[in-house]
Amino acid sequence: MTDQALPLQQEEKQFSLAKDAFIRLIANRLAIVGMVLVLFLFFVAIFGPYITPYDFLSQDLMARNQPPSWQHWFGTDDLGRDIMSRVIYGSRTAVIVGFSTVSFSLVIGLFMGALGGYFGGKIDAFVVWLIDITMSIPSLLLVIVINVSLKPPLVNWMDARFLATGNEFYRNTIWVDFVLVFGSLALIKWPKAARIVRGQILSIRNKNYVLAAEALGVPTAKIVRRYVIPNALGPIIVYISASLGEAMVLESSFSFLGVGVRPPIPSWGNMISDGLRIWQLYPHVLAAPAAVLAIVTIAFSFLGDGLNDALNPRQWK
Amino acid sequence: MTKLLEVNNLHTRFKVRNGYLHAVNGVSFSLDKGEMLGVVGESGCGKSVSMMSLIRLLPPAAQITEGEVLLDGEDITHASVSRVNSIRGSKVGMIFQDPMTSLNPFMKIGDQLVEGIVYHRKIAKAEALKQAARYLKMVGISNAEHRLNEYPHQLSGGMRQRVMIAMALLNEPSLVIADEPTTALDVTIQAQIVELVKGLREKLNMSIIWITHDLSLLAGMVDRIMVMYGGYVVEEAVLDDIYKAPLHPYTIGLLKSIPSLKTEAGSRLPSIPGAPPNLFSPPTGCPFAPRCAYKIGRCQDEVPMLAAVSGAGGERPHRVACWVDVRERGVEQ
Numbered sequence: 001m002t003d004q005a006l007p008l009q010q011e012e013k014q015f016s017l018a019k020d021a022f023i024r025l026i027a028n029r030l031a032i033v034g035m036v037l038v039l040f041l042f043f044v045a046i047f048g049p050y051i052t053p054y055d056f057l058s059q060d061l062m063a064r065n066q067p068p069s070w071q072h073w074f075g076t077d078d079l080g081r082d083i084m085s086r087v088i089y090g091s092r093t094a095v096i097v098g099f100s101t102v103s104f105s106l107v108i109g110l111f112m113g114a115l116g117g118y119f120g121g122k123i124d125a126f127v128v129w130l131i132d133i134t135m136s137i138p139s140l141l142l143v144i145v146i147n148v149s150l151k152p153p154l155v156n157w158m159d160a161r162f163l164a165t166g167n168e169f170y171r172n173t174i175w176v177d178f179v180l181v182f183g184s185l186a187l188i189k190w191p192k193a194a195r196i197v198r199g200q201i202l203s204i205r206n207k208n209y210v211l212a213a214e215a216l217g218v219p220t221a222k223i224v225r226r227y228v229i230p231n232a233l234g235p236i237i238v239y240i241s242a243s244l245g246e247a248m249v250l251e252s253s254f255s256f257l258g259v260g261v262r263p264p265i266p267s268w269g270n271m272i273s274d275g276l277r278i279w280q281l282y283p284h285v286l287a288a289p290a291a292v293l294a295i296v297t298i299a300f301s302f303l304g305d306g307l308n309d310a311l312n313p314r315q316w317k
Numbered sequence: 318m319t320k321l322l323e324v325n326n327l328h329t330r331f332k333v334r335n336g337y338l339h340a341v342n343g344v345s346f347s348l349d350k351g352e353m354l355g356v357v358g359e360s361g362c363g364k365s366v367s368m369m370s371l372i373r374l375l376p377p378a379a380q381i382t383e384g385e386v387l388l389d390g391e392d393i394t395h396a397s398v399s400r401v402n403s404i405r406g407s408k409v410g411m412i413f414q415d416p417m418t419s420l421n422p423f424m425k426i427g428d429q430l431v432e433g434i435v436y437h438r439k440i441a442k443a444e445a446l447k448q449a450a451r452y453l454k455m456v457g458i459s460n461a462e463h464r465l466n467e468y469p470h471q472l473s474g475g476m477r478q479r480v481m482i483a484m485a486l487l488n489e490p491s492l493v494i495a496d497e498p499t500t501a502l503d504v505t506i507q508a509q510i511v512e513l514v515k516g517l518r519e520k521l522n523m524s525i526i527w528i529t530h531d532l533s534l535l536a537g538m539v540d541r542i543m544v545m546y547g548g549y550v551v552e553e554a555v556l557d558d559i560y561k562a563p564l565h566p567y568t569i570g571l572l573k574s575i576p577s578l579k580t581e582a583g584s585r586l587p588s589i590p591g592a593p594p595n596l597f598s599p600p601t602g603c604p605f606a607p608r609c610a611y612k613i614g615r616c617q618d619e620v621p622m623l624a625a626v627s628g629a630g631g632e633r634p635h636r637v638a639c640w641v642d643v644r645e646r647g648v649e650q
């Protein structure tokens with residue numbers, strides 16, 4: 001055996017744990033259903049807008065509130081827009097908001113949680129205090145406050161920049177909606193990530209296997225990489241999966257209440273809100289976005305549970 | 318016999334909310350090469366913390382404030398962190414109480430076993446795995462090559478403790494510290510592990526420190542016994558002296574609470590009334606005073622020093638920390 005063979009072999013071992021976990025995931029039927037639906041959602045969000053049968057904005061006032069048909073699989077809404085195209089485009093909104101929110105909240109949460117868990121003492125007390133404060137603010141209130149106080153000055157500033165510079169970038173104020181939505185969602189959601197990370201670090205640091213590795217003189221960096229991170233990863237991956245679903249639901253609720261993504265940009269939330277006004281007459285206008293939202297939520301929760309079981313060797317039979 | 322380990326006046330404390338918890342209060346003892354020492358005392362008496370202090374395997378809140386630990390003449394208490402790491406990887410092996418949580422669930426047994434020697438000895442992993450298989454066989458695990466590829470959850474508690482023992486022995490340490498290695502196991506497995514360690518000790522000629530709260534377990538196994546109470550060593554002597562001529566009231570109490578063949582089934586064993594002292598605000602005098610049937614006036618105010626028993630001879634005499642010579646007091650309690 002030469003020394004060069006060493007890294008190769010270790011890589012193979014690490015890979016085999018991932019492979020074992022993947023085999024477990026595949027064996028779980030509900031997780032497969034969840035995974036297929038989630039992958040389909042991502043596919044639609046990325047490529048959907050190029051394959052929609054109609055433009056999501058194009059109105060056909062001669063064909064308003066049409067029930068589902070061969071031309072319009074999900075029917076049309078009160079402006080004669082194709083609902084399927086709008087649901088597909090809405091998936092892009094949901095996925096963009098979901099991913100940005102979860103990444104933002106995860107970055108803040110990882111940082112704060114690791115800070116508290118590792119350094120303990122006063123720093124930890126401060127982190128816990130910040131988590132408690134943030135969690136005690138009603139999220140809807142926070143979003144409304146942010147929306148009301150930050151949006152008008154931001155939009156005004158962008159208008160002024162556009163007039164002054166003529167730069168097209170400042171013309172499209174749609175992005176302000178997005179930034180405000182996932183900014184406030186991240187603010188609401190980071191404490192949960194921080195709690196998970198902090199709890200994981202605290203408990204794993206005191207685990208006997210970490211002590212045993214220290215007793216063998218294994219260096220700290222290696223202990224973190226091979227003992228702490230793999231053991232902490234399960235709950236974090238589950239958190240990512242669950243909160244992607246949650247963020248999409250929250251985005252929809254905010255858009256539904258008019259403080260999220262606003263028409264004409266389609267969001268399942270504002271579509272549901274539109275549909276609610278006329279659902280007694282035209283139930284299909286409400287049904288499509290509501291059903292899609294429900295399916296996506298369930299898909300993420302199936303996938304999250306499946307990942308949790310698959311990533312935990314203690315539960316392997 | 319040559320001396321392997323010498324511990325002088327070791328003090329360890331924990332920083333807690335508003336002050337310090339004094340877990341180890343001046344522990345001194347020595348250990349010869351190939352010798353086996355039993356450390357005994359109720360739970361919370363500072364056994365684990367004092368023995369972990371030997372190789373500085375302590376949580377961040379702990380601090381060694383005084384004393385020195387000499388292993389092969391080298392001062393560990395003041396060595397650099399990297400030096401301590403390499404001592405841990407080459408000279409000392411640890412076995413812990415709870416085998417169910419001592420193995421990383423995400424790593425295969427083999428990977429975990431060889432982690433230390435691959436790093437410290439710079440040997441190739443395949444070679445290390447072969448050696449690991451040899452040690453697994455030595456600790457009585459059949460089908461060793463196959464076991465290397467299993468995850469911890471696939472092994473029973475007794476098996477995992479055997480793996481932990483193999484892990485501790487793999488770097489061929491001169492000192493093994495076993496912290497209540499059988500406490501979490503059921504009685505038959507416990508006996509198997511004790512037999513295994515006895516056999517390995519003869520084969521590998523290493524020194525062992527065996528920590529337990531069960532004095533009866535040490536019979537027929539160790540050379541010397543050190544009794545700890547409230548972070549102090551209260552008595553230390555060869556096995557026979559502790560069993561047949563105990564001199565500290567605490568040791569006497571521990572011995573009385575061991576069931577013997579004469580104990581009638583169902584009868585209650587006398588246990589020492591009361592509980593070990595709170596180490597956050599330790600008593601000013603003898604730590605055992607509140608529970609002691611022999612106590613005299615000065616016990617409340619002055620801590621008795623650990624000293625050779627009058628009349629005891631030899632290079633390492635029977636030592637005890639008590640103001641009263643129980644031999645002169647006859648049977649009490």
Ligand SMILES: Nc1ncnc2c1ncn2[C@@H]1O[C@H](COP(=O)(O)OP(=O)(O)O)[C@@H](O)[C@H]1O
Pocket residue numbers: 331333338340358359360361362363364365366367376378596
């Ligand atoms: N991480 C810690 N933080 C604070 N106190 C501790 C910690 N670990 C142990 N102690 C305290 O140190 C004392 C001695 O503990 P220990 O050595 O574990 O006892 P034993 O091993 O004899 O049962 C106990 O009072 C215990 O509460």
Ligand code: SF4
Pocket residue numbers: 565566567603604605606607609610611612613616621638639640641
């Ligand atoms: S010093 Fe006094 S209180 Fe302490 S053990 Fe001896 S007799 Fe008892």
Ligand SMILES: [Mg+2]
Pocket residue numbers: 361364365366496497
């Ligand atoms: Mg202990």
